[in-house]
Amino acid sequence: DAKTTQPTSMDCAEGRAANLPCNHSTISGNEYVYWYRQIHSQGPQYIIHGLKNNETNEMASLIITEDRKSSTLILPHATLRDTAVYYCIVRGGATNKLIFGTGTLLAVQP
């Protein structure tokens, strides 16, 4: 599975959009991009995933570049409850394993 690179930490003002970047330059054609988040002392929570096209759900939007070498998770109106560690993961279509990195700590400031 391809490796991902994320910033260690980011800040965002409450009510503003939070844009979390992820680089996955070695991604191959059948690999999906998944995003999870982990709020302190809880298990990770699924947010969104995509293959090639941009995706949106009730939690977030996922923008994948045309070459698929990077992606951005967008939380449109961040709240204090969105403070968490966000993980970007690439998973091959043939495997059931998710390999987590150390993620980005997003701190939403009042």
Add this chain to the structure above:
Amino acid sequence: DVKVTQSSRYLVKRTGEKVFLECVQDMDHENMFWYRQDPGLGLRLIYFSYDVKMKEKGDIPEGYSVSREKKERFSLILESASTNQTSMYLCASAPTNFNYGYTFGSGTRLTVV
């Protein structure tokens, strides 16, 4: 609401004890996973299972074993607990089609003294 339930939230055991961590899911998922999480190291995969009685080693299986006798239950076993196994342990499950990735439990914080 779908659930992955881990039997204990906090556990304290002595060095050398045999420790069982239990995980039960109610979603009829084929795949189940055990991770440990340590500060600065993120989540690391210990073992996983894609079917009853099947198991595969993850990245850090040493010192652990697993058991999957029923589809809904996946147990992690520490044969002889050591202090370096003090950690947060997270169980997850996923369907074969993997459409929405994993569902995680709330975790068990194990302290070995």
